[in-house]
Amino acid sequence: MLAKRIIPCLDVDKGRVVKGKKFKNIQDVADPVELAKRYNEDGADELVFYDITASNEERDIFLDVVEKVAREISIPFSVGGGIRTIQDINNVLRAGAEKVSINSAAVNNPTLIKEAASKFGSQCIVLSIDAQETSPGKWEVFIKGGRKNTGMDAIEWAIRGEQLGAGEIVINAIDTDGEKSGYNVELTKAIADAVNIPIVASGGAGTKEHFSTVLNKANADAALAASVFHYGEIPIPELKAYLEEQKITVRR
Amino acid sequence: MIAIVDYDAGNIKSLQFALDKLNVKSVLTKDPESIKKAESIILPGVGAFKDAMVSLNELGMTKVLREEAANGKPILGICLGMQLFYEISHEDGEWEGLGLLKGSVNRITDAVKVPHMGWNTLQKDKESPLFNAIPDNPYVYFVHSYAVGGDFERDTLVASSEYGGTVPALVQKDNVTGMQFHPEKSGEVGLKLLKNYGEMIS
Numbered sequence: 001m002l003a004k005r006i007i008p009c010l011d012v013d014k015g016r017v018v019k020g021k022k023f024k025n026i027q028d029v030a031d032p033v034e035l036a037k038r039y040n041e042d043g044a045d046e047l048v049f050y051d052i053t054a055s056n057e058e059r060d061i062f063l064d065v066v067e068k069v070a071r072e073i074s075i076p077f078s079v080g081g082g083i084r085t086i087q088d089i090n091n092v093l094r095a096g097a098e099k100v101s102i103n104s105a106a107v108n109n110p111t112l113i114k115e116a117a118s119k120f121g122s123q124c125i126v127l128s129i130d131a132q133e134t135s136p137g138k139w140e141v142f143i144k145g146g147r148k149n150t151g152m153d154a155i156e157w158a159i160r161g162e163q164l165g166a167g168e169i170v171i172n173a174i175d176t177d178g179e180k181s182g183y184n185v186e187l188t189k190a191i192a193d194a195v196n197i198p199i200v201a202s203g204g205a206g207t208k209e210h211f212s213t214v215l216n217k218a219n220a221d222a223a224l225a226a227s228v229f230h231y232g233e234i235p236i237p238e239l240k241a242y243l244e245e246q247k248i249t250v251r252r
Numbered sequence: 253m254i255a256i257v258d259y260d261a262g263n264i265k266s267l268q269f270a271l272d273k274l275n276v277k278s279v280l281t282k283d284p285e286s287i288k289k290a291e292s293i294i295l296p297g298v299g300a301f302k303d304a305m306v307s308l309n310e311l312g313m314t315k316v317l318r319e320e321a322a323n324g325k326p327i328l329g330i331c332l333g334m335q336l337f338y339e340i341s342h343e344d345g346e347w348e349g350l351g352l353l354k355g356s357v358n359r360i361t362d363a364v365k366v367p368h369m370g371w372n373t374l375q376k377d378k379e380s381p382l383f384n385a386i387p388d389n390p391y392v393y394f395v396h397s398y399a400v401g402g403d404f405e406r407d408t409l410v411a412s413s414e415y416g417g418t419v420p421a422l423v424q425k426d427n428v429t430g431m432q433f434h435p436e437k438s439g440e441v442g443l444k445l446l447k448n449y450g451e452m453i454s
Binding site: 001002003067071093124222 | 266272298299332365366368372373391393395397414436437440442443
């Protein structure tokens with residue numbers, strides 16, 4: 001049976017992993033390659049690297065990190081952050097990433113998803129959506145690291161993304177990101193029910209129960225988290241043992 | 253020396269890194285001549301079937317791959333690489349494959365989420381040295397929207413997986429082997445499968 005995936009997310013700035021709360025107050029935590037190795041050994045099913053740097057120079061440092069990670073670990077990982085062109089996608093795939101995650105650039109230029117899916121295949125094109133509740137039961141898409149409201153409906157954007165050829169959607173709830181108060185089950189479920197591609201829930205993991213809730217109740221295929229893993233608050237083997245007790249299929 | 257066919261099909265580096273870990277010498281190549289010289293061939297691949305066939309044709313690989321396979325040279329297809337071994341794919345139309353194996357490639361049913369993405373278990377359909385030192389029903393990493401079906405030869409099935417029906421996951425006929433999952437991304441199990449494959453053909 002297909003297992004539900006547990007995905008540590010690593011935000012990388014100038015070659016180091018950092019973790020921000022609500023995208024602000026960024027703190028340095030670790031060497032990405034070392035952290036990736038540890039997660040690989042702990043049984044993480046996949047990793048996500050977000051390049052949160054801006055300049056081209058730093059982009060090269062990041063590609064170097066991607067290649068080092070690919071050399072060290074033998075589980076899949078995706079790369080996101082600052083992906084704007086087909087060439088950007090090609091660069092990270094050639095450096096050893098399995099998938100690329102596209103966020104703001106897809107909003108600004110939806111045909112990027114279409115072109116990328118047709119060139120590299122849907123399986124490696126992930127649409128990443130940062131969403132925030134703007135009125136009860138209504139979520140809108142934010143870009144530029146959660147700073148700019150596009151006014152687009154998040155569920156409609158997810159459906160459009162699937163039609164354009166995205167092979168997976170990461171849904172990051174800005175409201176809960178970094179709060180450790182639980183994933184946004186309502187939003188995740190609304191999107192999972194609207195499309196027929198895998199959904200990764202993101203933003204808000206604080207306890208093991210949060211993982212089981214979103215995987216069980218929101219029809220999510222994977223749950224992504226950062227700080228609870230980086231700071232060792234929830235060891236992955238322990239989390240997986242717990243999920244198994246909750247009758248969730250996990251890879252062990 | 254293993255020749256990995258390079259036709260710009262996405263992430264090939266992980267495969268090279270996996271072979272490096274196993275101390276297996278490999279070379280990435282676009283040159284049909286080095287395919288001829290190699291002891292074995294790996295056809296990797298992610299992306300669209302049609303584009304892959306177009307690239308292989310442009311590189312003059314199609315004929316060479318068919319000839320080398322017919323000569324008995326071991327050839328391993330991974331993911332799309334395995335699908336290219338079949339006669340026909342119905343991915344966005346109808347496209348002719350290499351025809352090394354009988355059968356067709358068809359879209360996974362929409363009764364399940366497509367792509368089939370993530371870790372799924374392998375069920376053994378027959379005994380094989382490929383499973384040496386690998387526990388029963390191991391998890392391997394899949395990511396694909398199309399799967400082998402049609403009139404493929406059931407006795408070529410070495411292992412399969414369940415996802416909206418039976419997914420041929422590991423197939424073998426003489427010197428031709430296909431893995432629908434990504435052994436290079438399947439952790440320790442995947443590395444062992446590659447190692448066992450290497451020992452099997454040497």
